[in-house]
Amino acid sequence: MNLQQLKINKEIHVLARAVIIDQGMILLSRAKQFTPEFFVLPGGHIEHGESARQALQRELLEESGFEFQVKRFVGCLECSFDMQNICHSHEYNLIFEAESFTVRAMHSLPSAIKLEWLSFEKLPEINLQPKSLKDCLKEWLKRMA
Secondary structure (H helix, E strand, O other): OOHHHOOOOOOEEEEEEEEOEEOOEEEEEEEOOOOOOEEEOOEEEOOOOOOHHHHHHHHHHHHHOOOOEEEEEEEEEEEEOOOOOOOOOEEEEEEEEEEOHHHHHOOOOOOOOOEEEEEHHHHHHOOEOOOOHHHHHHHHHHHHO
16 A cells, blocks of 8 residues: 555544563564555554553554553654645554563564564664654653663
C-alpha cells in the first residue's frame, strides 16, 4: 500500500502503545505496507467502550500472539501529520510500559509477525513515527532505568 492510495481522515485517532524493553533492545512494529516504511511502538486504536489498557492488551495479543502485562503509564504524545494522503492527520498516543516473559525469551520473532527487536543504538538510524517520539523515548528510557 502506498501513502498516496489512502484518503485523509480528518478525525482524531486515539491509540494505546507500549514501550517494551529487554536487554538493551526495544520492541517495535515495522509498517511494511507503506512507502517509505517506518517503525512505531506496538499497539493500536482504542475501540469504543475499551480502556487504554484493555486496548493495548488486545492489540499486543493480536500483533504478537503473546499475553502482555501492561504496567505503568509513561506519557501521552500528540501528533499532527503534515504529510498528505495518510489514514488520519491527528492522533494521541497513550503510552504504557509493558512486558511479556514469553516475548522476552524470544528475541527472534517469527517472520510473519511485523514486530522486531532493535538495539537502542539503531534508534537514530530508523524512521520512527511520530518523529517526536525519538526525543520522548530518550527521556522515558532514562526514567524507566
